[in-house]
Amino acid sequence: MLRRLILGAALCLSGEALAKPPAGNVFCATYPTAPTCTGQQPACTYCHVAPPQRNAFGTALEAQLAPGAPRPLSDADFMYALPTALRAVEAQDADGDGVSNLVEHQRGTQPADPNSVPVETGGCVAGTSPHNPQYDVCRYDTRFAYRRVLLDFCGQSPTYAQLKEFAALSADEQRSRLDAELDRCTTSEFWRGKNGQLWKLAHPKIRPVGSLKAGEDKGAIPLADYYDDYNLFAWSQLDDHDAREVLTAKYFVRRDTNPTRYSVATTLPTQFVDEAHRAGNITSSWSLIYFVMFTALPRNAASQAYRAYLGLDIAKQEGLYSIPGEPRDYDAKGVTAPTCAACHATLDPLSYPFRNYQGLSLTARNTSARYIPSRLETYFSDVAPDITQTPEAGYLFGKPVADLVEWAQVGANSDAFAIATVTDYWKLLIGHAPKPEEQAEFVSTWQRFKGTHGYRVQRMLHDLIRTEAYGAP
Amino acid sequence: MRPDSLRVLLLSAACTLTACPSPTPSVPDAGTPDSGTPTEVTRSSRNNLRFKGPERLALDFATALSLPVEQVCNELGQYPCTTYVHTVALGGVEPYGLGFYEPLPFTGVTTPIAVDRVALAACGQRVTLDTTTPSTAVIFGGIGLDAQGRLANREGEPVKNAITALYQRALLRDPTEAEVGTLVQLATDIESSGSTAPGRDWMKAACFAVLSSAESVFF
Structure with a gap:
């Protein structure tokens, strides 16, 4: 960070x-x-x-x-x-x-990168000489996809006998079997369990620190229990749940084991933000304590949420939407200098909605990880002369938002959220971010995820395993 | 057999199955396929093989050799290879202690060494079980050894059955005649290397060669 x-x-x-x-x-x-x-x-x-x-x-x-x-x-x-x-x-x-x-x-290639050039895929005729006895490398091969589905979602290859049986099925039966195996394997511990594949997707978003962990697997300085964040993330990705709720949930999620089961909880002893001000994982105890921590204007929390859930990394010059008149530099950090303003004209208005979310307080511990209506006035008034002028309203994607709850809703309904979510799975299941030659399939996948599938990851995965990018050897 | 001799043989066997180029740097690779590779196959234009990584490797090796996954490989007999010792080298993550949140985008210099460790340990387990309790042997059942510990009949059915079982269990296909011949020839190479237990060493080397092949560790 x-x-x-x-x-x-x-x-x-x-x-x-x-x-x-x-x-x-x-x-x-x-x-x-x-x-x-x-x-x-x-x-x-x-x-x-x-x-x-x-x-x-x-x-x-x-x-x-x-x-x-x-x-x-x-x-x-x-x-x-x-x-x-x-x-x-x-x-x-x-x-x-x-x-x-x-x-x-x-x-869709990079005009300044000589290694980024359009690549033609396919280009051979299946069944012609020279012949590949293992797979049809010219197009989607269901046997190849079958092995990948079992490895990706169950964590292990099919057996020789299973593969033989699959190969003997008709094309329609093979497609049905692929769908059935996907649904079966996404109930596996390898996929949904603690430290399973879904948890791996969540690591860069939650950015856990073992020494600061509270609760299960407690560290030396227990500050917050980030397993709550993993639980909500996993819940939002599973079954027929709405993936947007990772950003918008007013509830929490608990996890039971053997086998792993996630269930909704209206309260948890480890979470403190009142329901009206909750916004999924970006207002969890861990997010506030670790990403807001001691700062008055939590730019770090805002940029991490922007990067983790909307796929836009300001440090990489992504997602810049300059707001006229910004940054105002309420905390007197000098960000109005022209050299800083190009980033902060986006970042600061992105951060204002976090102004009342307390991070870690060493002097008033019972305020940590909570929404405090006059937080800046009460705890940070000496930071800078204008710090209390910081508004709660801000901007996301260049559009005004009244507070963090609206920030999260706008973010969750955006194309950026759908693209970021599908990109996560594309990288996990295909092995790389979408390449230019895969753009058509990628765009179709995230647009159907957002539209037809109503942000249901499970349904999107059935699309993804049908792509040439996934199933063509 | 001295450890370095075994290592050379294992490497040789692995290269046989993975189409390694000649180790002699002065000889240009003329592109001649080895005996285990079909002469011509259609090339994939996607070039998108993925490395299995620690969890999938452990599970696949365990399944292929009918071992409990926790017995596949433990360094010093107690530290799990894939979930603890070699996790990052094998493409895994260590988010809580090291802040290593995403796997490396490529396999590292030590990745093949870690794969070798895991494959060799798993194969060692299987060979020990099969030779100490032949009645429940999974791969190497019925293979007789002579007084010098060599394969009593390397052309016999039990040896071919073992090779077939390895291919079916690890690579999910039948071996070609050339591949069977290559692994049978490996027995001769091991016997000529001075091994004191050439039959057992062959079992371990044959298993290792199949499990550590590119076809086994990528998908």
Whole structure:
């Protein structure tokens, strides 16, 4: 975490001219069908190594961007000039990989990375010589998918006899068997149990620290029980539950063992935020104590929630939506400096809704991990002259939100949440983040997850194991 | 057999099954397939094999050899290889103590060594069980040894049955004739290496070669 903060700070302090947060909007207005614009926007790294340093594509673009006009360009001038500049360099090949910038936009590859080029998959005719006796490597192979489903969800391969039996089934029967095995294996301990696959997905979101663990497996300095967070996360991913409730739940989840079972609880002795102010895991005791900790304006808690559940890492220049007039620098950290504002114009309004959520208090321990209506006024008034002016209302994705509960609802209903959720499973089950050549299947999967499946992970997984990306050897 | 001799043989056997290039650096790889690989197969354009990682390796090895998963491999006889000692090297995570929240995106330098440790330990367990209680043998049942501890009949059915069982249990397919021949030939190599228990060493090496092959540890 510290490394990411340092990196983020370094990026924001690194020069006088910075990436332009409106650039993503303009790019996507110019190329609305580009894969990188489907429910998202290109990160600043599309044109920059780290702002203000431009990569090969950004350098080519800069030469065509309002030539002769004095620098720095205002946001308005920049937005006006960018489409023309983009078109002027379409035929060029900035990274020298043999693929024009335009084709890279259209295929979802990186125009500044010579190793990122469109890849053609398939391209062979199944059943023709040379023959692969094991699998049909030219397309989806149900035998291959069957082995993967059992390994991915049950944790072990089928037996020789099971594989033989599967191979003898008709195509329809094989598809039905795949679905049945997926449903069976997602009840396994390997999938849903403590430290199982779902818990692995949750580790980077919860970021546990064993020495600070309270309750089961208690550490040396027990501060909070993050197993509550794992339980809610797992619950939200299982059966026919709504995955958004990891961010919006007003309830808690307890876990029983042998076998592992999760069940809803209206209260837990380890959780203290009142029901009206709960927002799933981002208001859990662990999240508040560990990510808010002692800070008045909990930027760390906001950026972690943004990264963990919405897939947008501000330290990597992702998800920047500058709010006019921000940052206001209520805590007098100097973030209004132009070199910082590019990030903090997004980050600070993202953080305001956390202003009344107490982290860890050593002087008033019974306030820790609670919603305190006048928290800044009561406990942080000496931090900076204007600290008490910090509003509870903030912004998410450039849109106003009244408080953290609304922040969580807007976030949970966003494309970003659906993309982040499906990306987690794509990485877990396919082994990498979606590649450009997999974009069509990936977009279809997250759009159906959000639409047809009503954010039910179990249903989405049935789609995912049907993709060529998953089942083509 | 000296440990380093066994190691060379095991490596040789593993390379036979995994199509390792020649260890001689001055000889260019002409792309000639080894005897265990079909001459031509359709190439996958996706190139997306995944490493099984600690839990799946342990479960698959346990199932293949009919061992309780907790007996597959324990360093010094007491520290579990896949859930404790070699977890990170095998692509696992250690979130609570080390803050290692996500697996490495690639297999590391020590990953093959850790896989070897796990496979060898599991195979050692199976061979010991099969040779000490032949009536309940799972893989190596009915294999006779002569007075020097060698395979009494390396061309016999029990040896072929053992090889077939290894392939079916670990790789979920039948061995080709070439693969059977290669593992039978391994017995000759071990006997000529000075092993004092060549029959048992063959069982362990044959098992190790199959379990540690790329086909076994990737999916």
